[in-house]
Structures are given as C-alpha cells and as structure tokens.
Amino acid sequence: MKTFEVFLKKDGKDEFRHAGSMQAPDAQMAIPLAREVYARRAEGDLMWLVDRDNLIVADPGLLAPNADKGHRHNDGKRVADHRKAQRAEVDGAAE
Amino acid sequence: MTLSPGAVEWLLAFADDEHMMGARHASWIGLGPFLEEDLAFCSIAQDELGHAIALYDYLTDDLDRFALLRQPGEYRSSWLSELPCQRWDEALVRHWLYDRAEALRWGSVAHSSVPGLAQLAARAEREESFHREHAEMFLSRIACGDDAGRAMISAALEGMLPQALALWEPVAGEAEAVADGVTDATSAQLGDRWHGLVSRDLARWGIRVDWPAASVGQNERTVRSAPFAELYASLQEVINIDPSATW
Numbered sequence: 001m002k003t004f005e006v007f008l009k010k011d012g013k014d015e016f017r018h019a020g021s022m023q024a025p026d027a028q029m030a031i032p033l034a035r036e037v038y039a040r041r042a043e044g045d046l047m048w049l050v051d052r053d054n055l056i057v058a059d060p061g062l063l064a065p066n067a068d069k070g071h072r073h074n075d076g077k078r079v080a081d082h083r084k085a086q087r088a089e090v091d092g093a094a095e
Numbered sequence: 096m097t098l099s100p101g102a103v104e105w106l107l108a109f110a111d112d113e114h115m116m117g118a119r120h121a122s123w124i125g126l127g128p129f130l131e132e133d134l135a136f137c138s139i140a141q142d143e144l145g146h147a148i149a150l151y152d153y154l155t156d157d158l159d160r161f162a163l164l165r166q167p168g169e170y171r172s173s174w175l176s177e178l179p180c181q182r183w184d185e186a187l188v189r190h191w192l193y194d195r196a197e198a199l200r201w202g203s204v205a206h207s208s209v210p211g212l213a214q215l216a217a218r219a220e221r222e223e224s225f226h227r228e229h230a231e232m233f234l235s236r237i238a239c240g241d242d243a244g245r246a247m248i249s250a251a252l253e254g255m256l257p258q259a260l261a262l263w264e265p266v267a268g269e270a271e272a273v274a275d276g277v278t279d280a281t282s283a284q285l286g287d288r289w290h291g292l293v294s295r296d297l298a299r300w301g302i303r304v305d306w307p308a309a310s311v312g313q314n315e316r317t318v319r320s321a322p323f324a325e326l327y328a329s330l331q332e333v334i335n336i337d338p339s340a341t342w
Contacts, residue, residue, distance in 0.1 A: 001129065022130075022131050023129060023130070023131060024131060025236065026236075028232065029232050029233075029236075032135065032225060032228060032229060032232070033131040033132065033134075033135050034131075035225075036131070036134045036135040036138045037130075037131050037134050037135075040134075040138060
C-alpha cells in the first residue's frame with residue numbers, strides 16, 4: 001500500500017488545502033478512493049493527490065531555531081499593551 | 096400516468112435488486128480490506144439504496160412498509176442480489192457482475208415513457224460509472240497478479256453464474272412493459288449484451304469460465320432463494336420493534 005496526501009480546492013479564489021492522508025494500492029486506485037474519503041460531500045471541485053514518497057521533507061531541526069524569536073511575531077499585542085499603559089498614565093495625570 | 100401491471104413488475108424487479116444489493120453491500124461496513132475501501136464500498140451500497148428508493152417511489156406512498164414488510168413472494172429480487180457473499184472475493188465478483196447488468200438496465204430506460212425515469216437513469220449513471228470503474232480496477236489487479244488471484248475470481252464466479260444468469264429471466268408482463276415504452280429492450284436482449292461485456296472483461300483478465308446452460312429458474316422472480324430468509328429477517332429487525340413508528 002502507498003500513502004497519498006490529498007488536496008482539495010473549491011472553485012473560485014480559494015487555494016488548494018490539505019484535506020488529509022489516505023492509503024491505496026496504487027495511484028490510479030487512489031483517485032476514486034480519495035473522492036470517497038474526502039470529497040463525497042462535494043468538499044472540493046478540484047483534487048490533487050501527492051504520493052508521500054515524492055514529498056521533500058525538511059528536518060524539524062532546521063525549523064526549531066525559529067520557535068523562540070518572539071520579535072518576529074507581529075501580532076500587535078505588545079504595541080496594544082504599551083498604548084493601553086500610556087493612556088492609563090495620561091488619564092491618571094489628568095485627574 | 097398509470098403503470099401497467101407489466102411496468103409495475105419490471106420496475107419492482109429493478110427496485111428490489113437495488114434494495115437487496117444495497118443491503119448486502121452494506122453488510123461490509125467496518126469489514127472492508129482497508130479503511131478507504133470500506134468507505135468506497137459502503138458509498139456504493141448507499142448509492143444502490145438511493146436508486147431503490149427512487150424506483151420504489153413509482154410504486155408506493157408508504158416506502159418503509161413497502162420496502163421492508165411485504166411477504167417474501169411479493170418481492171421480485173434476483174437470486175444474485177440475495178446471495179450473502181460473505182467472502183470479499185465473492186462480494187467483489189458479484190459487485191462487478193451486478194453493476195455490468197445495472198448499467199444496461201438504466202440504459203434501457205434512457206428514453207422511457209415513465210415520467211422522470213430517464214432523468215433518474217442519467218443521475219444513476221453518473222454514480223454507476225464509478226461503481227464499474229471500482230469493480231474493474233479491483234478485479235483487474237487481482238487477475239493480473241498471479242494464478243492464485245485468477246483462480247479465486249474463477250471460483251467465486253462459477254459459484255454464482257447460475258444466479259447471475261437468472262437476472263435475465265423476464266418478469267410477468269415484460270412484453271407489456273416493452274410495448275408501453277417503459278424499457279426499450281427485453282431481458283433476453285440485455286442478457287446478450289451483458290454476456291458480451293462480462294466475457295470481454297474475462298478475456299482481458301485471462302480467465303476462462305464454463306458458462307452454465309441455464310439459470311436457476313426463479314419463475315418470473317416470484318420464488319425467493321434460500322439465503323433470502325436470513326436477509327429478510329435482518330431487514331425487518333428494526334422496523335418490527337414498532338411498525339407504527341414514523342421515522
């Protein structure tokens with residue numbers, strides 16, 4: 001058995017999204033089986049299957065050093081907290 | 096449109112076949128050889144039950160009671176559809192034989208005089224093309240594997256060919272159904288085409304089969320086979336808890 005990664009795309013501007021993984025004896029049989037597993041409720045209009053053997057997989061060690069670089073996360077929370085503190089300071093001075 | 100007795104028999108035979116095939120296929124839920132195939136086979140079962148409901152709609156206003164609570168002699172299912180097929184190779188071979196036949200039956204009503212039946216046939220064919228592809232993909236891989244695979248298919252096939260041939264025993268009043276334009280082909284004509292398609296598949300797979308001379312003799316489909324009793328009991332198990340309940 002081979003393992004396939006299944007991607008679906010709804011018509012329009014949505015991108016292909018990973019629907020999940022599945023097993024099938026070979027590529028030809030994988031297509032109808034993938035339809036039954038992931039698209040039987042019309043979840044997509046287009047479908048890609050990728051044989052997992054053909055994936056280029058990065059070493060998790062390569063990605064790990066980026067996990068603790070908070071300054072690269074521009075989620076606005078630190079800025080918001082800073083401004084909230086400043087407003088509180090101004091309001092406090094005015095009273 | 097009032098259906099003639101022959102038309103009713105013809106539609107009932109088709110509907111009951113779809114019903115029994117759906118029920119028999121569905122018994123593989125959770126038992127398929129791998130998860131993806133389990134889903135695919137049960138999806139096929141659901142399609143067949145959907146076709147049964149659509150055909151029963153021509154015959155009754157009380158679907159559940161009609162589908163489940165008739166007397167055995169009132170069913171018109173073929174003996175092929177009543178077979179248990181408790182081995183996976185048997186289930187696959189029956190699936191292939193039946194869906195080859197089903198396509199021909201839908202094709203024969205593509206211009207039917209029965210209102211809505213042609214549209215139903217077109218919708219069913221979209222599902223059936225997948226059913227045939229599924230059966231063909233599976234069996235061709237087993238057949239092209241080794242002698243053991245071909246022997247397995249041959250054995251399963253020879254065990255059910257008499258019942259499969261009985262698919263083409265005409266129901267009472269078939270001539271009337273053909274004359275009314277319900278279907279554009281007799282069972283004998285469809286049976287000949289089916290024989291050709293099945294033989295072509297077998298030749299491609301390198302499987303030789305000795306065709307039996309005659310079918311099992313269902314007496315215009317009025318006689319049920321021995322395995323029907325167990326299927327019939329299981330179909331009624333839930334509805335008989337409270338036959339008056341509305342589901």
